[in-house]
Amino acid sequence: xxxxIILNLYLLAxxxxxxxxxxxxxxxxxxxxxxxxxxxxxPVDDYPQVTVQLPIYNEVYVAQRLINxxxxxxxxxxxxxxxxxxxxxxxxxxxxxxxxxxxxxQGFAIQYLHRPIRTGFKAGALQDAxxxxxxxxxxxxxxxxxxxRTFLKDTIPFFKDEKVGMVQTRWEHLxxxxxxxxxxxxxxxxxxxxxxxxGRNAAGYFINFNGTAGIWRKSCIEDAGNWQSDTLTEDLDxxxxxxxxxxxxxxxxEVVTPSELPAEINALKSQQYRWTKGAVETARKxxxxxxxxxxxxxxxxxxxLHLTSNMSYPFILILALLNLPLVIVKKHLPESALYxxxxxxxxxxxxxxxxxxxxxxxxxxxxxxKRLLLFPVFMSGNMGFSVNNTKAVVEGLFKRxxxxxxxxxxxxxxxxxxxxxxxxxxxxxxxxxFEVVMAxxxxxxxxxxVYYRELGILPFMLMFFVGYxxxxxxxxxxxxxx
Numbered sequence: 001x002x003x004x005i006i007l008n009l010y011l012l013a014x015x016x017x018x019x020x021x022x023x024x025x026x027x028x029x030x031x032x033x034x035x036x037x038x039x040x041x042x043p044v045d046d047y048p049q050v051t052v053q054l055p056i057y058n059e060v061y062v063a064q065r066l067i068n069x070x071x072x073x074x075x076x077x078x079x080x081x082x083x084x085x086x087x088x089x090x091x092x093x094x095x096x097x098x099x100x101x102x103x104x105x106q107g108f109a110i111q112y113l114h115r116p117i118r119t120g121f122k123a124g125a126l127q128d129a130x131x132x133x134x135x136x137x138x139x140x141x142x143x144x145x146x147x148x149r150t151f152l153k154d155t156i157p158f159f160k161d162e163k164v165g166m167v168q169t170r171w172e173h174l175x176x177x178x179x180x181x182x183x184x185x186x187x188x189x190x191x192x193x194x195x196x197x198x199g200r201n202a203a204g205y206f207i208n209f210n211g212t213a214g215i216w217r218k219s220c221i222e223d224a225g226n227w228q229s230d231t232l233t234e235d236l237d238x239x240x241x242x243x244x245x246x247x248x249x250x251x252x253x254e255v256v257t258p259s260e261l262p263a264e265i266n267a268l269k270s271q272q273y274r275w276t277k278g279a280v281e282t283a284r285k286x287x288x289x290x291x292x293x294x295x296x297x298x299x300x301x302x303x304x305l306h307l308t309s310n311m312s313y314p315f316i317l318i319l320a321l322l323n324l325p326l327v328i329v330k331k332h333l334p335e336s337a338l339y340x341x342x343x344x345x346x347x348x349x350x351x352x353x354x355x356x357x358x359x360x361x362x363x364x365x366x367x368x369x370k371r372l373l374l375f376p377v378f379m380s381g382n383m384g385f386s387v388n389n390t391k392a393v394v395e396g397l398f399k400r401x402x403x404x405x406x407x408x409x410x411x412x413x414x415x416x417x418x419x420x421x422x423x424x425x426x427x428x429x430x431x432x433x434f435e436v437v438m439a440x441x442x443x444x445x446x447x448x449x450v451y452y453r454e455l456g457i458l459p460f461m462l463m464f465f466v467g468y469x470x471x472x473x474x475x476x477x478x479x480x481x482x
Contacts, residue, residue: 006326017312020312025355026199027356054066054141060092070147071110084111130218155169155215170255170256178415184377209239266475272389276310280310316383326457432476
C-alpha cells in the first residue's frame with residue numbers, strides 16, 4: 001500500500017539523519033575527552049625552507065591584502081619563498097604583478113605565476129606550482145584569508161615529527177557580524193572546527209585539510225600522488241590519499257587564521273554546492289581504497305561517515321516532502337498511529353545537533369548562550385539548503401561534470417562594506433523555484449497539521465517552512481539588487 005511506502009520511506013530517512021546526528025554526538029564525546037591534551041609547540045633550532053602558495057582567481061578586492069599579509073609574516077626572509085598563483089582574467093593580474101614587483105625590490109623571494117588556461121582549476125594551479133617550489137614545506141592561503149604574522153612559527157615546529165604530513169589551523173572570521181548570513185555561517189563553522197576537527201584528531205581518526213590556512217610537508221603531497229582535479233574538493237581528496245599512505249595530520253585549535261565569509265546568499269549556495277558535490281565525488285573515489293586497506297574497522301566506519309555526511313541532505317528533503325502525507329495517513333488510517341513513535345527519532349536528531357552546537361559555541365565564545373539563540377534559525381536554514389545540496393549530491397553520484405565556481409570576496413570587515421556595488425556576483429540558480437515551491441508546500445502542511453491537531457510534528461513543519469522560505473526569498477532579493 002501507498003501508506004506503507006510513505007511510512008517506511010519516512011522511517012528510513014529519519015534513521016539516516018539520526019545516524020549522522022549520533023556521529024556528531026560521538027565527536028562531542030571525543031572532543032570533551034581530549035580537550036585537555038593541548039599540543040605543545042616543540043622548540044626549533046633552525047627554521048626550514050617554506051614556500052607559501054597563494055592561489056588567486058579574479059580577486060580585485062582582496063588580492064593585495066593577502067599578498068601584504070604574507071609578506072609581513074615573521075619568518076627568516078632567506079627561508080621564505082612566495083608563489084602568487086594568479087589565474088585571473090581581470091584587473092587582479094595588474095594588482096598582483098604590482099605587489100610582486102614591489103616586494104621583490106624589497107628583497108623577497110616572490111614569484112608571479114600566471115596560467116592563461118585554468119586547467120584543473122585550483123588543483124591544477126597548485127600542482128603546476130609544486131614543480132617549481134623550493135620549500136620543504138608548503139603553506140596555502142586562499143584569497144579571502146589574512147594569515148597572522150606568527151603563522152609559520154606556530155605551525156612549522158610540529159613537523160619535528162617526521163610522520164606529520166599536514167598541519168591545519170582553525171578559521172576565524174573578519175566579517176562575522178556583517179549580517180545574519182555571516183553569523184549563521186560562523187555558527188556552523190564553529191561546529192566543524194571546534195568539534196569535528198578536534199574530535200576526530202583526538203580520537204586518531206582521519207581529518208581533512210580545509211583547502212587553506214594549513215601547511216603541508218612537500219614530500220607528503222608528492223607521496224600521496226600530488227593534487228588531482230577529478231573532484232571539486234581537491235583538499236579532501238588529497239587529505240585522504242595522504243592519510244591512507246600513513247601520514248599523520250594535526251589540527252591546531254589554538255592557532256587561528258582570519259578569513260572572510262560569503263555575505264551573499266547565492267554565493268553561499270554556490271560554495272555549499274561545491275563542497276557537497278566535491279565531498280560526494282571524493283567519497284566515490286576514496287571509499288573503495290579505504291575499505292580495501294588494512295586499517296581498523298572503527299577508523300573505516302568513522303571515515304565513511306565523514307566522507308558521506310552530505311548524503312543526509314536528500315533524506316532531509318524526503319522528510320520535508322513526506323511530512324504532509326504522513327499527517328494525512330494517520331488521520332485516515334488510525335491503525336498506523338503506532339508508526340508515529342518514529343517522530344522520536346526526529347527529536348533525538350534535533351537534540352544531538354543542539355548538544356553538538358552548544359558545546360562548540362561554549363568552547364569558542366564567551367557569549368555562547370546568546371549565540372545559541374541562532375540555533376533554531378540555523379537549523380531551519382540548514383533544512384532550507386536541502387534542495388541546493390541534494391542537487392549537488394545527485395550530480396556527484398552520477399558523475400555529472402561541473403566547473404569550479406569560486407566564491408566572490410569583497411574585503412568586508414565587521415559590519416562595514418557592501419555586497420551590492422561590487423564587480424563579482426553569484427548567479428541565481430534555478431533551484432530557487434523548487435525552494436519557493438517547498439516553502440508553499442510546507443505552509444500547506446502547517447495548515448493540515450493544525451486542522452488535524454497533529455501538534456507534535458508542527459515545530460518541524462514550521463522549521464522547514466522558515467528554511468525554504470528564507471533561502472528562496474534571500475536568493476531572489478540578492479539577485480534583484482545586482
